Amino acid sequence: MKLIIIGYGRVGAxxxxxxxxxxxxxxxxxxxxxxxxxxxxALSGQILLGSAFDREVLxxxxxxxxxxxxxxxxxxxxxxxxxxxxxxxFRVPRVIARLYDPHKAEVFRRLGLQTINPVTWGIHRIAxxxxxxxxAPLASLGSGEVDIVETEVPPLLVGxxxxxxxxxxxxxxxxxxxxxxxxxxxxxxxxxxxxLLHIAVLATSVHRLDTLLAGT
Numbered sequence: 346m347k348l349i350i351i352g353y354g355r356v357g358a359x360x361x362x363x364x365x366x367x368x369x370x371x372x373x374x375x376x377x378x379x380x381x382x383x384x385x386x387a388l389s390g391q392i393l394l395g396s397a398f399d400r401e402v403l404x405x406x407x408x409x410x411x412x413x414x415x416x417x418x419x420x421x422x423x424x425x426x427x428x429x430x431x432x433x434x435f436r437v438p439r440v441i442a443r444l445y446d447p448h449k450a451e452v453f454r455r456l457g458l459q460t461i462n463p464v465t466w467g468i469h470r471i472a473x474x475x476x477x478x479x480x481a482p483l484a485s486l487g488s489g490e491v492d493i494v495e496t497e498v499p500p501l502l503v504g505x506x507x508x509x510x511x512x513x514x515x516x517x518x519x520x521x522x523x524x525x526x527x528x529x530x531x532x533x534x535x536x537x538x539x540x541l542l543h544i545a546v547l548a549t550s551v552h553r554l555d556t557l558l559a560g561t
Contacts, residue, residue: 349411351397351427352418372406397427413439421446465489492548498540499558508532510557515550519543
């Protein structure tokens with residue numbers, strides 16, 4: 346994939362190295378001359394010196410052919426403008442903006458812009474690590490507001506239905522693995538011994554899910 350990263354700070358540099366190591370072609374844009382001098386040889390692409398607001402710089406970076414763009418400068422406003430420009434003007438398929446302001450991140454997420462808020466994500470992850478849970482996290486969606494977790498069905502829930510561990514808007518059993526196969530359950534699906542449950546849950550509702558699974 347051809348990917349563009351706007352901003353070559355710690356996040357941008359780490360992201361560029363990781364994507365390059367995975368075999369992607371990465372082009373970084375940064376207006377700081379120091380970023381170009383410190384680029385190193387780890388990238389399979391290039392670092393361009395210039396403003397991401399400059400159309401010619403973006404064209405030189407290959408934005409018209411880019412598969413994805415991440416705006417990770419230190420400014421929320423810059424990241425939003427660049428991300429919207431990439432999405433609406435250049436039709437880049439995948440665009441992500443890092444925003445520090447959680448309220449601003451939520452507003453733009455509702456407008457269809459994919460955002461990552463490190464503060465919100467970090468809060469949820471630290472709370473998760475501090476608090477014991479029987480749930481094994483598989484993925485985190487958005488800025489950490491929703492988790493996909495899995496757990497074996499506890500003995501107290503065998504014979505009971507998906508509906509009994511569903512909290513609308515908070516907890517949903519999205520899939521069940523049983524006998525080597527995985528399927529999408531209905532609310533009336535009964536749990537069987539040995540079932541592995543895949544559950545979507547709000548990060549703020551993990552404790553409620555834990556309580557449901559404990560049968561209390």
